[in-house]
Amino acid sequence: MSTSTFERKPPIKLAELSSLSPADIATINGVLARLKELPGALLPILHGIQDALGYVPKDAVPIVAKSLNLSRAEVHGVVSFYHWYRTEKPGEHVIHLCRAEACQAVGGRALETHVKTRLGIDFHETTADGRYTLEPAYCLGNCAVGPSLLIDMQLRGRVTSARFDRLIGVSA
């Protein structure tokens, strides 16, 4: 067997492969500088990145891993475990629609169908015009006055189909 097969290739430089802009990388490094010394820092760091960029870009994973001295697999494992973190850029507005029992009891399933039809997307998807991303939530703690949703982290209760249309500025 020729040794050339196993010849060491020069290490891949992260920056060359990254789809991230220099500004995004600076943001990520800023979050890391601020939070990496916390005990159990990974979740706060991922929240920091998602709060700043709207998502946790795939190419942020190696940067975070290197900074915390973890493997990429460990960081990827955490990002993919938690429903809240998303790895695709979201639309302008993010809607978290409650799917849980208390909302089901007051028409949550019908609202879910209406929202999906109105936006033309399923959960975890973004509308073609980039306006809305739809995510499921399992309880928003507004169970006495459902159905409920969060739109850009603002809580709305007693959401009927008509109220949803008004929220997104569509007249029925």
Add this chain to the structure above:
Amino acid sequence: MITVYVSRDSAAISLGADEVAVAIAAEAARQGVAIKLIRNSSRGLFWLEPLVEVATDAGRIGYGPVQAEDVASLFAVGLGNAHPLCLGLVEELPYLKTQERLTFARAGITDPVSLDDYLAHDGYKGLKNALAMEPAAIIAAVTDSGLRGRGGAAFPAGIKWKTVLGAEGAQKYIVCNGDEGDSGTYADRMVCEGDPYLLIEGMTIAGIAVGATRGYIYLRCEYPYGERALNEAIAAAYANNWLGANIQGSGKHFDLEVRMGAGAYICGEETALLESLEGKRGMVRFKPPLPAIKGLFGCPTVINNVITLASVPVILDKGAAFYKDFGTGRSRGTLPVQLAGNIKFGGLVEKAFGVSLRDLLHTYGGGTLSGRPIRAVQVGGPLGSYIPESQFDLPLDYEAYAKLNNMVGHGGITVFDDTVDMAEQARFSMEFCATESCGKCTPCRIGSTRGMEVIDRLVAGDQPVKQEALLRDLCDTMLAGSLCALGGMAPFPVLSALNHFPDDFRPRATPA
């Protein structure tokens, strides 16, 4: 100067409280009426939100539910005067007056982030007493009060604390489980948003009792309003020496920080929560070792639910006997019940244990919102049984519920009317378990998905007798073989639906 209250609770905001507050400020300015607008916590009478309260010599007069467009007419009759939306004195409303509010004593009364308000309404009395006590005496008070974990498992809090006090460790932790993921529950959210100093005080007392100098509040990320209120209160507590080094000159030290979850229901399980706090996937740990011995970062840790910790200050303030006098059997004190789902008067009802479901659903709840008959209620969150009307007279008591495979849990009661399809609900329980399983044990990870499939075949009429036997067998495996309560209790709603509402599982007529 007229003092006007509009709640800043997120449920009130979800119904328009912010818009009402803006309209009140604008109308007052326009008419030149001098008002002091306070954004208070919520009384928990959510069908009346947005509730506007006006301070008068006789007490606070309420109006609700108020929308922004009603504000001009409130000013037209004069604040505090008769109006179609006027409810009279809020504290005289039977829904509120008949409650036994110990943990929620300040709900709707104070400005949540005002430390002065907290101190003026019995705040920090419990901690002041605790600072003058030996750790063992604090723990004895908690044990004697009969307080049990309000998160759902109902483990005696004092025993947990005593174990941590006796455990060896250079560093110990107090962790608050604020991952209130159960549908139908919102009591933790109300404390975090509406009385954050109460939780801070409870955790500080716990820290002093067991010798822990660091605490974490693990709050779910679906609660952004709670996060802001807690952080604001923690900053004020530090600034006024209620947190940090040498608290109020006592020589005691306690640091506290809020950490946000990331949308994983399983992190409400205590060991998964600890993994998450350590920056890992929320995978359930084997027990033993118990968290009290080896918890956060391998150190002795008290981990309690929000309501458990928030019940501690009143016990230290008024004494164990005072708290223990409420309740029944081995369920002592009060439980903040949360009425949810299809209910006319949904809200928080804090009562001593022993109250019946029928009383809660009808006397307080007023029946369904839709006006149709109640068919089933799910008590204790998504892992709790569906309870039929024949069991509505059962007293709310941990042991009485457990005897019938029901669960008091965190006190959430979700009401369904007669349009509910119980097979659909059973399928959802399995679907939810599949979505939220951490994947560590097989019965939960695979059983939940297979459970959905079996229910699908059952209602499709594909060998229904065999499918039902298979479903029951699968549920038995999950109940007995799962590592934690998620897989170990998800069969409860499924089996209760199947046992009490078998007709819903019969094959459907296929649409022509």
